[in-house]
Amino acid sequence: MKPAKFEYRAPRELEEALSILAEVGDEGKVLAGGQSLVPSMNFRLARPAVLVDINGIGGIDSVTSSSDHLVIGTLARHVRFERPVTDGPLGHLLALAARKVGHRPIRIRGTFGGSLAHADPAAEWCMIATLLDATMVASSVRGQREITASNFFKTVFSTALEPDELLTEARLPLLNPAAKIGFVEFSRRAGDFAIVAASSVLDVEGGRISTARIALGSVGGTPLRSPAAEAVLQGNVPSGELFAEAGEAAAGDVEPMGDIHGSPEYRRDLVRVLTRRSLQASTEH
Amino acid sequence: MWVGRRLRRFEDAALLRGEGRFVGDIASGSAAMRFVRSPVARGKILDIEIPKGASVITGRDLEGVGTVMPLLHRDDFIAVEQPVLPLTEVHFAGQAVAAVIAPTAEEAEDFADQVFLEIDPLDPVVGLDNALSPDAPLVHEHVPGNSIIDSNMTTPGFTEAFEPAPFKVSVDIRSSRQSAMPLETRGGHAAFDASTGRVTLSAGTQAPHVIRTAIADVLGIPEADLRVVAPDVGGGFGQKYCLAVEDVVAVWAARRYRMAVAWIEDRRENFTSSFHSRDQHYLVTGAFDDDGKLVALEADIRCNVGAFSCYPVTCGVEALMAMAEMPGPYDFREYSVRARAVTTNACPIAPYRGVSRPVITMTLERLMDEAANRIGVSEVEIRRRNLVTEFPYTSVMGLVYDQATYIESLDRAVELIDLDGFRKEQEESLTKGKYIGLGLSTFSERTGYGTSAFAARSMDITPGFETVEMTMDPSGFVEVRVGASSHGQGLETSLSQLVADELGVRPENVRIVQGDTDRTPYGWGTFASRSAVLAGGASKLASHDMRAKLAAIAANELEAAVEDMEFSEGSVKVRGTDVAVEMSKLARIAYHKSNQLSLGSTPGLSVSATYDPHGTFSNACHAAVVEVDLETGAVQIRRFLVVEDAGILINPLIADGQVHGGVAQGIASALFEELVYDENGNLLTTSLMDYLPPTMSEMPLIEIEHLVSISDATITGAKGLGEGGAIGAPAAVINAINDALRPLGVVLNENPATPERVRRHIARAQGA
Numbered sequence A: 001m002k003p004a005k006f007e008y009r010a011p012r013e014l015e016e017a018l019s020i021l022a023e024v025g026d027e028g029k030v031l032a033g034g035q036s037l038v039p040s041m042n043f044r045l046a047r048p049a050v051l052v053d054i055n056g057i058g059g060i061d062s063v064t065s066s067s068d069h070l071v072i073g074t075l076a077r078h079v080r081f082e083r084p085v086t087d088g089p090l091g092h093l094l095a096l097a098a099r100k101v102g103h104r105p106i107r108i109r110g111t112f113g114g115s116l117a118h119a120d121p122a123a124e125w126c127m128i129a130t131l132l133d134a135t136m137v138a139s140s141v142r143g144q145r146e147i148t149a150s151n152f153f154k155t156v157f158s159t160a161l162e163p164d165e166l167l168t169e170a171r172l173p174l175l176n177p178a179a180k181i182g183f184v185e186f187s188r189r190a191g192d193f194a195i196v197a198a199s200s201v202l203d204v205e206g207g208r209i210s211t212a213r214i215a216l217g218s219v220g221g222t223p224l225r226s227p228a229a230e231a232v233l234q235g236n237v238p239s240g241e242l243f244a245e246a247g248e249a250a251a252g253d254v255e256p257m258g259d260i261h262g263s264p265e266y267r268r269d270l271v272r273v274l275t276r277r278s279l280q281a282s283t284e285h
Numbered sequence B: 001m002w003v004g005r006r007l008r009r010f011e012d013a014a015l016l017r018g019e020g021r022f023v024g025d026i027a028s029g030s031a032a033m034r035f036v037r038s039p040v041a042r043g044k045i046l047d048i049e050i051p052k053g054a055s056v057i058t059g060r061d062l063e064g065v066g067t068v069m070p071l072l073h074r075d076d077f078i079a080v081e082q083p084v085l086p087l088t089e090v091h092f093a094g095q096a097v098a099a100v101i102a103p104t105a106e107e108a109e110d111f112a113d114q115v116f117l118e119i120d121p122l123d124p125v126v127g128l129d130n131a132l133s134p135d136a137p138l139v140h141e142h143v144p145g146n147s148i149i150d151s152n153m154t155t156p157g158f159t160e161a162f163e164p165a166p167f168k169v170s171v172d173i174r175s176s177r178q179s180a181m182p183l184e185t186r187g188g189h190a191a192f193d194a195s196t197g198r199v200t201l202s203a204g205t206q207a208p209h210v211i212r213t214a215i216a217d218v219l220g221i222p223e224a225d226l227r228v229v230a231p232d233v234g235g236g237f238g239q240k241y242c243l244a245v246e247d248v249v250a251v252w253a254a255r256r257y258r259m260a261v262a263w264i265e266d267r268r269e270n271f272t273s274s275f276h277s278r279d280q281h282y283l284v285t286g287a288f289d290d291d292g293k294l295v296a297l298e299a300d301i302r303c304n305v306g307a308f309s310c311y312p313v314t315c316g317v318e319a320l321m322a323m324a325e326m327p328g329p330y331d332f333r334e335y336s337v338r339a340r341a342v343t344t345n346a347c348p349i350a351p352y353r354g355v356s357r358p359v360i361t362m363t364l365e366r367l368m369d370e371a372a373n374r375i376g377v378s379e380v381e382i383r384r385r386n387l388v389t390e391f392p393y394t395s396v397m398g399l400v401y402d403q404a405t406y407i408e409s410l411d412r413a414v415e416l417i418d419l420d421g422f423r424k425e426q427e428e429s430l431t432k433g434k435y436i437g438l439g440l441s442t443f444s445e446r447t448g449y450g451t452s453a454f455a456a457r458s459m460d461i462t463p464g465f466e467t468v469e470m471t472m473d474p475s476g477f478v479e480v481r482v483g484a485s486s487h488g489q490g491l492e493t494s495l496s497q498l499v500a501d502e503l504g505v506r507p508e509n510v511r512i513v514q515g516d517t518d519r520t521p522y523g524w525g526t527f528a529s530r531s532a533v534l535a536g537g538a539s540k541l542a543s544h545d546m547r548a549k550l551a552a553i554a555a556n557e558l559e560a561a562v563e564d565m566e567f568s569e570g571s572v573k574v575r576g577t578d579v580a581v582e583m584s585k586l587a588r589i590a591y592h593k594s595n596q597l598s599l600g601s602t603p604g605l606s607v608s609a610t611y612d613p614h615g616t617f618s619n620a621c622h623a624a625v626v627e628v629d630l631e632t633g634a635v636q637i638r639r640f641l642v643v644e645d646a647g648i649l650i651n652p653l654i655a656d657g658q659v660h661g662g663v664a665q666g667i668a669s670a671l672f673e674e675l676v677y678d679e680n681g682n683l684l685t686t687s688l689m690d691y692l693p694p695t696m697s698e699m700p701l702i703e704i705e706h707l708v709s710i711s712d713a714t715i716t717g718a719k720g721l722g723e724g725g726a727i728g729a730p731a732a733v734i735n736a737i738n739d740a741l742r743p744l745g746v747v748l749n750e751n752p753a754t755p756e757r758v759r760r761h762i763a764r765a766q767g768a
């Protein structure tokens, strides 16, 4: 469980990092918090020839709000979100999710951008990005481009990023101050990746749900929205029965894969339960 | 008195400061050995391609090296021979096939990646049920039916008692494959000393003397050419008791190449290749009379022992222990049993904390609860009617139980857990759709097995006795050299306490030396809750001899009668007077003024003593309260209580630590840990993301109360307790889950009760 040989580069400037990435192409790998990459190098599942450590680059770890977005620099560490980084429901949602990302030592090193780039379908940040349809900003010597979540996550551990691109920030739309947010996940032990996770945002106007978003983690190659469950909710009065119906719809929307932590049937069961619980929790506080 | 005090462990300061010395520390700087392991469960080795520039050892190089073949001398046992490195066939995925030596671990792994094993795969035998099916291929050609042990016993009156009994209650218990998973993986550092021609093997082992014998025998060298040292060892739990073929290769290479070389297993290898445990299936029927008294028990015991037999105990230990100790703390006189050790193409099994007793206990405790339901008595009453109450008691298998508190511990646990109050709460919870349950587990733990106890199993190598050599040096300090080998049990502290009391010195003035074949008398190491009993007993006997020597010198010095010598606070005094002499002065005399010793006394202060009792039984009652989430199947433990009796506790703090650790591993068995093979015999759970030991977050607070039986089965009054936590906890948790789900008609008899398994049971019950 020792990594294969690699060359280590530690640029101090963003431009320098981008030019190294352009130079090494497929052979290179970005090292952020290392909490996913280093274990996979030790298992020799990843064998990058060149490791480009971006931890020494200043200014890419900020978290700021614009009028309509929360802008998260790629190196912002998970731990930073344990307390709300912004007022209102978004900060609260991120805090609920942050506490479920691994264990504290992992949260101290692991980064928001690293999690998105790693694209584990069970990762909390990937699910939140999908839930809110976040925008990812990719930089390279060729310039900058914006990629929405639905185009960003391709499949398990795979994104729209090109080998020479660095994910520099993620932009999450701020939520309506009265939005009702829900986040629940099920895992065997504290700190484990979710077997299934569910999250939701509801806007309620005049007693009826005006917009509904539901995202699910660990039920496919990427985090998924559930259009069927969202349709069930849309325009209706929130109630236990409605949420249960939405849970049923969400369960019907997914084709989860199985592994030793949960068979497809069990995961589908959990989708039903957790979707309902996420919605319920969102209207209880 | 030092015995009975909660002294902090002497061992801990260095460990907490990071100053412990483990094999990995010793290995630092030496060449690294990396094993190339079979990627398939079964196959013929066609070729081993060695990359250019690599130093690789294969089975061919080990010409003249013997095989590992542990033996039982019984007709119902078939020996299986394990090559150190296989020449023709591999028998499990993860089996060591070749060893690469390189200057660093990284380079060794680079080369190992490039060694190409050309193996023609054969149909593997995976899992107990497959192995026992009539058309199963044979794992070893000479083992028919894949049963290495197939043992039967029926008492003459069995049928007569069993057939007419009004209540027959059956349970079908499965306990999954587990790993003992010590924090420190296995490893060994073998260093050749050119000046003496000897090799020193520093290894993570629980039994340095046994390992030395094993390696010397396999290599065909005198034991004197090998020194085995167990430095700090980061847990073993049985996994480090048995011989690792990797250690044999390391010693061979150190001799052959006159070098120092270390193999340090990584976590993945620890899962694929280090001894596994449990993987047992029991089908048991109890015949009860109208009063709920168990009159006869029928048991079919099946243990999947994997591809080979572990040295020295053999893979018979699981099945034979289950057969002999099935009665547990309960009284019944008629018994019919078949016990099989079944070989499969899986990693070999070695005894893990509790060995078969966690499964025995789960079986009996599930049986008692199911019987109580059927017969219509409470779970407490059924146990009270069947527990052994008079001692000594001889079981149907001829085991003699010494004084214990089976009923008392049950009653006390019921009181402390407030069973009546709980039943009310349970009823109320149910009306709110909340499912909570309480489970009891009453059991005995056979400990301190002596030679006679092991001899009953007909082992070729019969462990048991323990010897202690004790020296008081000229400065008056005591050195105690023991063959037992602590690897986290705190033996240095508890033995010091025992000896301090016997000699009237402070525990800090007693140094325990262990884990080094050059320094300690031949002994069997630490396993089976034996060290406090055996090494403790031998220390006490040695102390008596030391006292006699000191008393003689003191009597001479003080001009008083030997019988009047009294030992306390570092001095010897004449009883009833204040005439005294310091022990350090006596020590000086013994060494430096031996001309003053009375005629016939030998100079110096060295004694040795051996202790070999038959054995004893600790006991306990565990109680667990759980809540089950019907929708997810998740089980949360809300309370966990242990009332246990290990006789006199030498150090209650250490005893509590043993209970905590054991219960944690028992809860792990009940809810979390499972090694899973796919149908091709490849292990799927090869990292800590897939194999899930519980963490602090999953552990409940463990409440402990001790009862103290006064037993004369051991000379210290101490019974062992290392395994009890792991033995009792699974049954308590599984019973609690069944209790919670009884309103739905769920019966769950399988370990671990993962959320998915629990959910499946619930769904099935709700669907019906």
Ligand SMILES: Cc1cc2nc3c(=O)[nH]c(=O)nc-3n(C[C@H](O)[C@H](O)[C@H](O)COP(=O)(O)OP(=O)(O)OC[C@H]3O[C@@H](n4cnc5c(N)ncnc54)[C@H](O)[C@@H]3O)c2cc1C
Residues within 6 Å of the ligand: A029, A030, A031, A032, A033, A034, A035, A036, A037, A038, A039, A074, A100, A101, A102, A103, A106, A109, A110, A111, A112, A113, A114, A115, A117, A118, A120, A122, A123, A124, A125, A161, A165, A166, A167, A168, A191, A192, A193, A194
């Ligand atoms: C025991 C354990 C438990 C965990 N539990 C969870 C959990 O419950 N939930 C969860 O979400 N995560 C969990 N993780 C993973 C953790 O959150 C990681 O921090 C995260 O997945 C990756 O972030 P990182 O900064 O550590 O990235 P790294 O490990 O450094 O990199 C991950 C991948 O992303 C690429 N990458 C990183 N940054 C960039 C960038 N800016 N641009 C382009 N590519 C980039 C790397 O090249 C690499 O391929 C766990 C990890 C461990 C060890």
